[in-house]
Amino acid sequence: MRPVVESGIAIPVPEQGAGRGERYRAIRAATLALAAPLSAEDCTIQSMPDASPVKWHLAHTTWFFETFVLGNHRPGYTFFHPAFRVLFNSYYNAVGEKHPRPERGMLSRPALDEVIAYRRHTDEAMLALLVEDESNAELAGVVELGLHHEQQHQELILTDVKHLLSRNPLKPAYHRQWPSTPIRASGPDWVCFEGGLHEIGHFGPGFSFDNETPRHRVWLNPFRMASHPVTCGGFMNFIEDGGYRRPELWLSAGWDTVLARGWQAPLYWERRDGQWHTFTLHGEIPVDPGTPICHVSFFEAEAYARWANARLPTEAEWEVAARNAPSAGNFLESGALHPLAAREHPADGMLAQTFGDVWEWTRSEYAPYPGFRPAPGAVGEYNGKFMCGQYVLRGGSCATPASHIRPTYRNFFPPDARWQFSGMRLARDA
């Protein structure tokens, strides 16, 4: 058992019970800390239309506060640069024009330095506002949304830059130092859950996105869930058993995708001399069979489940099962920017590694909960309009900030997306 050694990327974490200003400061600083190991060149390139340059993430998260907080709540606020309103608008039609998404990599200007100045300028105005206007509930809500938004982009910074670095034949690491971690792997087990009427969705005082509401009833048949996520070892068995060559294991759209893109393994995997290797943010390593599989699409997860004579859980099953699971896990702050093998045995009847390490695909399309109402105004575009053609993932990953995740959290990506830290956990009817 190797001792845990933190890597050199110091991610600022707000202390428990910190005030709003302090939380703002810590979360904003964490974003910059993630960019610290990168050069201006690293921060400028867009490696595919789905990904964005790090520089863009740094600017867009700032744009969010400038647009929805300072612009609305600070009379006479001077915008840092008039063109940024368009350049760094992601998809808010209600705000106005947007620079086209696939063009985000055309922007050598503003320079990284100017974007950092933009962050500083905005942070100063934000911190002043937070002090002055402490009791404004509407303001508090938008600031909170902005901070969770910022944390989402922290994860995207890592997954997007990982994709970029993987496209470079030099295979550069984001950060060489690999934290040593104690591994006490345990085989998967089945945990049983009772059927009946359950409630899922967010309710109560803490923050949630609008898509987690309203809390509502669902009827579930009794079901079982695997105690652990599927591992790389399991997935290698699937590959050796012809998993990528057997159409009967796949959804029709999945099989079409396998053929069209020539998929033969998870993203970032490469076979050399009879050994699978994978590209990580810490450089290339041999695949460790005991660690959770990641960088698989919904299609691959669903096919693997069929091969394993199981299925993916629905998001309702997942949420019910995850409720009393331990919330600790391998998150962004650990410095291990890759999934790790299980560090602890779960208690009886409890799932392990539920949070952190890898997002877990569910069988549920990302759809509105019964009675869902998007937030009013432009921020209503945050979630609702994407409820089509995507599938829900749950639980967070090794790139998710620890304070960002909760059992009701719904992440979502199209079924062919693989560049997130996406894995899976199996389910079966009881």
Place this chain on the structure above:
Amino acid sequence: MRPVVESGIAIPVPEQGAGRGERYRAIRAATLALAAPLSAEDCTIQSMPDASPVKWHLAHTTWFFETFVLGNHRPGYTFFHPAFRVLFNSYYNAVGEKHPRPERGMLSRPALDEVIAYRRHTDEAMLALLVEDESNAELAGVVELGLHHEQQHQELILTDVKHLLSRNPLKPAYHRQWPSTPIRASGPDWVCFEGGLHEIGHFGPGFSFDNETPRHRVWLNPFRMASHPVTCGGFMNFIEDGGYRRPELWLSAGWDTVLARGWQAPLYWERRDGQWHTFTLHGEIPVDPGTPICHVSFFEAEAYARWANARLPTEAEWEVAARNAPSAGNFLESGALHPLAAREHPADGMLAQTFGDVWEWTRSEYAPYPGFRPAPGAVGEYNGKFMCGQYVLRGGSCATPASHIRPTYRNFFPPDARWQFSGMRLARDA
């Protein structure tokens, strides 16, 4: 009020309580009757990858019986042509090679005549088998499946040939004669339904596809449904109110589709001299505001619902609401191959035009019911593998054979598909 006059296309209908042989004969004859107004040239062209030539439909439905019935249940059966096994396999990987779907329009040979001979050859063997082997339950099940499969393709023959004819600047009609129909349009109303635990899905002796099972419980909040489908008049209001130009009304993927394809109206609509016209199987006609809207995608249906301050129903809501609706409607056999205005007032608390006229988009992704198991063997590919990226439609259309539809029937198409007779009905939370 004009009297109903049947058009000249005589669709054979099996009598109530007819034996299996008679039903087989009638349904197979109905398919040929649909091809009767068409030339060999009309039957040969594939107008887009999603559509198939009529000749292919005629052959593929025959292939289904030859492959799954005669090949499996008739020892020593001589296949009509060895190459047809591949040429007319639609998507059954378990059966073997398939002629690629986008290449279906490359087949000038076999000629239409040969395909009709193929049908005759197969029908003779089938009818002999049905007489001999009356008590074989497994056989009976596959034959029944084949007949419902045949009926699905009857509808596709009409929608596919409509698409082909619409691509011809001469705008040829499939069948000029337009049945006169008594119209007693009535404005839409809201019908209330109670929440609670409901059961949906097929159960019992009659035929259903595997995707309608198992019957299972769902929890529903109380809801309201419109008594009638949305009409062309309503949709024209949506267009005039800028419906196709306002991103806030659309799902993000829907808005992308509107921009990419330049949609400004439903498929087949054209505006000339201030009047909307639509292409129908009976030729081009001015749009009648009192008739149900059709040839709209899920995206358009969903946007319309938002504009109307309503939403699409889930498929569970639809099924619960449709249970006690009258089953009569404008189906294929009426000779009116276009949706008609409501002919009868519904009773209190009852939906009108639930079946026939237009398929109604629901908000539900086409997903497996809890506990779903595909049928064993190759026919297991019939439905299950398509459960991704599509949305459920309910109720049948003017091109659906009357005996083919039922309240639990789940049709499904991708959210951008428009060439089916697809419309919608609005829902609201109670």
Place this chain on the structure above:
Amino acid sequence: MRPVVESGIAIPVPEQGAGRGERYRAIRAATLALAAPLSAEDCTIQSMPDASPVKWHLAHTTWFFETFVLGNHRPGYTFFHPAFRVLFNSYYNAVGEKHPRPERGMLSRPALDEVIAYRRHTDEAMLALLVEDESNAELAGVVELGLHHEQQHQELILTDVKHLLSRNPLKPAYHRQWPSTPIRASGPDWVCFEGGLHEIGHFGPGFSFDNETPRHRVWLNPFRMASHPVTCGGFMNFIEDGGYRRPELWLSAGWDTVLARGWQAPLYWERRDGQWHTFTLHGEIPVDPGTPICHVSFFEAEAYARWANARLPTEAEWEVAARNAPSAGNFLESGALHPLAAREHPADGMLAQTFGDVWEWTRSEYAPYPGFRPAPGAVGEYNGKFMCGQYVLRGGSCATPASHIRPTYRNFFPPDARWQFSGMRLARDA
């Protein structure tokens, strides 16, 4: 040596010295004779955007006479169908709207029968006009152009239907009967030609297209030409020597095309059990090494020449060398719709198989001759506007009507086109 037996396709040939009416009648009848072995279904499909349905060829050649002769020279002429003016316009912007080229295969209507009626209607009016207006020189010129235009489409009917039939897994033959032909193959030899100032291009009384004019001087260095076209045997050696795998043999754009399309052999070639087979209009046959290679692109011809330590001739070299070559050859009328091995030894200093069998790619881009002026009016669009991005082929093929070819004739296709009967002859500096 097998006796020559004509195949069953009787191609009408105008007698020497026949009057204009008789020539018109014979050439128009030849087009119909080519369509005779085909069904209406065969005549309807468009197998790729570059090819057109046979039905379209039958109609478009008729449109040419109706538009440029009857419409302009016959006051009060009633057009057969107003929509045909647009439907069958190929590319004449000056005439007005055109049905888009890739949509030619969407036209199940007009039916083949109607197109034949259209031909009859137009032929009657044409023959009447030709009798009445015998001395009108302008009229005579356009009619002559129309007849050569018709002959071009006769060749395209064969190459386009060959492409269509090749896409059908049933590999149907256009015409099974294969003419027996005496073969006396002789190895290739080099024939020397003197350098100096030469004149090329058309001059004098006979018909030529505008692109063959004006006759003009060119300076040529002394050169050598192969006595025979490159054979399939030679090309098989190229393949075995890695021709399709060695980038150094190819133009850069050619190599890109090889990789993008996965070319490994000429079009229609397929290797089975160690033997090359090729699809022909008479069905599939083993490749005969003694016959001229065909269905190769400019890129393949150019690469082969480099491999053979030679080069393609320029079109000026070709024309100078072809001047005193025998004009007899294997043309459309022979009934052998595939290149044949050399039937006669050429005389000393004379090229063999110069005309017929295969079109021969030259190294010359299709460009205007010095002083070139397109014909005035809409027919000026016939040739001039295509003078970009294409290469010149010379000599005619087995699908070219014998009376259509001449030494100054310039055919042209893009460098990646392979569905014509295109081969090559090598040249070298002296």
Place this chain on the structure above:
Amino acid sequence: MRPVVESGIAIPVPEQGAGRGERYRAIRAATLALAAPLSAEDCTIQSMPDASPVKWHLAHTTWFFETFVLGNHRPGYTFFHPAFRVLFNSYYNAVGEKHPRPERGMLSRPALDEVIAYRRHTDEAMLALLVEDESNAELAGVVELGLHHEQQHQELILTDVKHLLSRNPLKPAYHRQWPSTPIRASGPDWVCFEGGLHEIGHFGPGFSFDNETPRHRVWLNPFRMASHPVTCGGFMNFIEDGGYRRPELWLSAGWDTVLARGWQAPLYWERRDGQWHTFTLHGEIPVDPGTPICHVSFFEAEAYARWANARLPTEAEWEVAARNAPSAGNFLESGALHPLAAREHPADGMLAQTFGDVWEWTRSEYAPYPGFRPAPGAVGEYNGKFMCGQYVLRGGSCATPASHIRPTYRNFFPPDARWQFSGMRLARDA
């Protein structure tokens, strides 16, 4: 008349009669000087597959010397980085693997700093070699080739970075300072040239690329050439006369391109408030009607010529006409990185602005001269394999180093390319 003031970009120019080492030093330094106004971020992005990042240009030109000079002529030379052999190979198949062209913008590493270190490392080795091995003629030839190669990439650095900057909504200038220049515009005139046998192509001691040889005879008819390139004023007349809307003015492939890309003006032109503006390396300016048109494709040049009742010259005509034209012009070193109006009246019978300002499209496809032989070895891939589908441009531009151009120089680009400084000069038959 404004005084000429050099802009701030100091381009080192080797002195007349400088030794090889000094020339090497000066030309290499000029490349770096061009990158000096750019940030590392500016140097990293690839704005379209046709263009390359500046960093790539800096590395690839270095790779050329390392691969073809040091690798071949310096036993035991240690390559700077083994991966660079593949990363910075442009298109030399004989050298081995290449990083794919459209992926050049994925390389955030090596950093710009490392590339500059790579240049320094290579320059040291090169300068040592040049001193030691002064009398090696083969070496001298490759070094000379490498220097002209470097100069070609100097021009590409400017055109590629101009394209990148133009894609940025902030419209950043490469270099704000705009040199004041004396303008004495003079209207175009026609200059006559005699027909007959002429010789073109390079012959003699100075450097030329292989594609300029061998010198050979061509027959020309008498012709006229415009004394000046076509101006922006002339081109604005073309636009106003419907030039981009009239198919009869265009080659067929050109018209297809106009429609497919929606061209309505030259690249970088934008109309605002009734005034044309153009983006330049010095920022956006109003279009000056007296300056030569640039950033037009061959298609636009050819269409303009037809509209002007003229034609493009052949490259032979251009070379014959340019022979006694003054060689002075607006080149890279002037600091005016945009075409300028004519500064001097030409003498009688002499063309003006023949060299510099804008490359002039000719009507000649880029084809091998009679007797052309590519250089032996890998550098034989430099020119010959691109002789297909491109058109010849002559005369150099405002971004061409003055010492790089000569009357026999053949530049070449595809007919739809617009991002070079490409304009035209009209010709007519005498």
